[in-house]
Amino acid sequence: MLRITLAQMRRSAGRLAAAGVAIVIGTAFVAATLLASGVITRTTYDSIAAQYGDADLVVGATTDDPLDLDALAATDGVAAVAPVTSTDAELTDGGRSVYQSIVPTADERLMPLEVTEGAMPSAADEIALPTEVADRLGVGVGETVDVHRDVVDDGSWQQVTESPTVVGLLDDPFGAYARTGGAAVVDPATYTTWQSDRWGEPVAVTEAAVVVADGTDVAETQAALAETVGGSTSTDAPRWAVTTDERAAESAAELTGGQDLMFLVFVLTFAAIALVVAGLVIANTFQVLVAQRARTLALLRCVGADKAQVGRGVLTEAAILGLVASVAGVLLGTALGQAALWVAHALDVPVPLPGTVTLTWQVVVVPVLVGTLVTVGAALVPARVATRVAPLAALRPADSPTTSRRAGKVRLVLSLLATVVGFGLLGAGAALGTAWQEPTLGLPAGIAGGALSFVGVAVGAVFWLPKVAAAAGRLVGASGPTARLAAANTLRNPRRTATTSTALLIGVTLVAMMTTGAASARTSLTAAMDEQFPVDVVVTSAEYGAGGEQAALADELRADVAAVDGVGATTDVSEILVQATSGAGSVANWLPLTAIDPGAGAEALNSPDVLAGLEPGTVLVGHDQAQDLGLGSGDTVELTDTDGAVTVTVAVGASGYTNYLTTDDLAALSPDAPVTGMYLALDDDVDAASAVGAIQDVVADSGESAQVTGIASQRALFDQVIDTMLGIVVGLLAVAVVIALIGVANTLSLSVIERRRESATLRAIGLSKAQLRGMLAIEGLLIAGVGAVLGVVLGLVYGWAGAAAALGIMGDVALSVPWLEVGLVLLVALLAGLVASVAPARTALKASPVEALATE
């Protein structure tokens, strides 16, 4: 049988190769993921190992019973000892600040940092900074930098500022402190002071790195050190002395134990989706192959092959295909991983990456095993169909193979059940998230419902998807006979069309869901943020007068800020504290008021609604403030300041605790009140983070004491996080979409081979080459288009439901449609459907009309 199987495989090599590509991509994905995970683990290990410099041994103890560094240094064979420790402080220069890890200097063999300019600090008022930090702060060697550090004393703390001189700039070639953004260095005595100040007491040394003297046996010194600390030579004991490699491997595992597993699970989920789609493509291919070989199979049965042998033949074929494709996939994945490393090295990524990927047995075995199993699994149903081919079929005239097997009732019932229950749960999840404000219940319900309903939709696709394709076909069929032919072709084998479209549906649904969810999240969160913080950027004076009142913000600075690129509308504000009383007595002794011009203010604010109702004679009280103070719209209050008073009507506003007054009323209430700040709106098209940076620079350069706040930079950060996450997820899903599109091409070319004679007949009775090409193009468009459109619709529903379930608690969920992305997905799918028809059309056109007349 094996010889026959191999012979058949050779005959169908082209078909099998096309289907195999799906498996190659899927397994390459798995292999690359495993490799990436390995690189992450190794990079973490390398950076941890780098922290120990060239240490040979690491000694550890507990905080209760810390290490005595002098005793360690005095141990036989020890050349140098340094504590493994770090503290932190805020470094500033002018308006720029960096929160920085700090380590003490040590024997150069134990310092992973290299001095690129200047020297290591050697006195109390000296410091060495990472080059990037010095650049960010704008300081060079010889200049001073402000260090703000916390000093805890008897339970109370205060911040002290010192100004040491920068004596050196540092490079971190091994990425020892890459995870903490580099490390600044001070001399050990200063370090000890800073660290004990930080915690209010001297901090015990619990870990130390040791360099063994030249010519001394490391194992001997290890034993000696273990004796010195009174512990063992493994970390099982509370006190220990182990080799650096051992310690680094252990800390790396501790540090990333959860994280790299999460990464692995996260990415492998997408690999699994890609493999499911690949499985659908394989199943389709084998179904067609079995149908095309019906006569050969029947002949085999005629000459004595039993059912099991025929079925086994198909499965053997699948196993060989799966194995070959998976091995190719591992090779491709490894090549991709290595290429990614080269690119990363070429781009000088700040993280020190290994030069080559490491092939572990898992990287090879797991994808090969999974790929082969998926292929064989996908061939199970076709194998069963093959066993049903009756020996008699060999004697019948060869007609187009019949594959219109009816899908089972069980399948219909199960898929209906899953769909109905799933969508019910999904709806409940969305309702729980919005109406009941229970995202902890709503989200799991929504996820379970979404997954269940999607399984139902995919499993039941064979029942309804061809009908949708039929409706779509009728629409395009109206355009002419070519389109009608194409529409009829997509319908002649509902199961095949359904499987092909479903493969695409899966990927497109997930992509659409992610983009819709992200768009809804962005819109909802932006709306919520606008309401809470209605201003892009606020610049306020950080100077206070003797009585605690805010000082004026210099006119010159305000002009400079307004001139910064990207700053749009601005408006001046005065913030004052006034006394408020009503007929019933005191309302508030210190009511904060922001005086603003309603017209100019509306332009500078993100949401003009915030100032709705503000006019001379009214005070706009934030709704939370109004609730706290027991004020309602229409109440009358008298506002009193040292220099004046006004009586105004209360209007309850949209903001929470910010209260607004017009500048006109301010003139009456507090004629001498200075302008203490300004509201800025950023232009829509500017990069918020860089605009805020530019404003900060202007403020820092002015020498004035002023504060720059506002949500612009946070929002930009937030957008960036959403965009990055979305980009990663869509990128990962794209693999599944690519595989599905290969499936469309494969299905089309299989159909074309099956319809060889029919194509020839059509050509004989007057179908032109262009019409034949057009027919196949429309078929490709129909299959891809139906999958893509349904996927987008489903994805929108899932994305909205997910956003409602997760974000309902933040307020009204805005359901937005990411038109651009949706349009892009549809365009890509349709174009791919079109492209998928090119190669099959070429094959179909090769069939000369003469073949229609040939008898066999």
Next chain:
Amino acid sequence: MDTTVYVPIDDDAPGAVAPSDQTPAVRARALTKTYGTGQAQVRALDGVDVDFAAGRFTAIMGPSGSGKSTLMHLLAGLDSATRGQAFLGSTDVTALGDKALTRLRRDRVGFVFQQFNLLPMFTAEQNITLPVELAGGTVDRAWFDTLVTTLGLSERLTHRPSELSGGQQQRVAVARALIAQPEVVFADEPTGNLDSRAGVEVLSFLRRSVRELGRTIIMVTHDPTAAAYADRVVLIADGRIAGEISDPTPEAVLAGLDALRSLEAPVTGTPSDDGTPAGA
């Protein structure tokens, strides 16, 4: 070798083989087709000159490998000739490109295949009207009704090919070949896949469409009974015209074939030794 074993008429001019008073619908002039090169070269058609009269039902007969199908393919513009010319009316089919050939097949030629070759996803009616639709034209309903009635398909129009018997399928195929009112219909072994009763049915329809509807049909067959339905039989052997029989009977055709088979041996006399009228 003398291939004209059977000389039907006294006129030896090649263009005058047809016993017709009308302009020929289809003509072949020195039509040659070779396959392969060098030693492996096969001469499927070897300088064939033949005319097919309009409004007549002509059968092309010959043993397997005689070149009868090749002749038909070249006449119909389905295959390209190595040398020589084939005319449909006044059009030189051998000089046409693929586009023009497609248009010619669509508008001026009809086909009936041995395997029926109906589109399984279309109903009988859709199959019949397909050529007109591919041409972007509108179906002549009166002609359609005539065809359907003549072919006895009125009750079967909404059925798909899988719901029709072989004979019915072939009748649908005949209707499809005739719907665009082509100048000529080529039928390739139209009864090869049918039982004898269905075969008789289809052949009667073909003859009726010539006699009553005025069509021109050229049929390739190796079945003498089928050939006997034609007005005229052209015999072909070894890629050359080997003779012809007018108003044939099955016996006459058989006799003609026998004569062809005995070509290996020197041939003398006439093959119509049973007294069947041979030739005009």
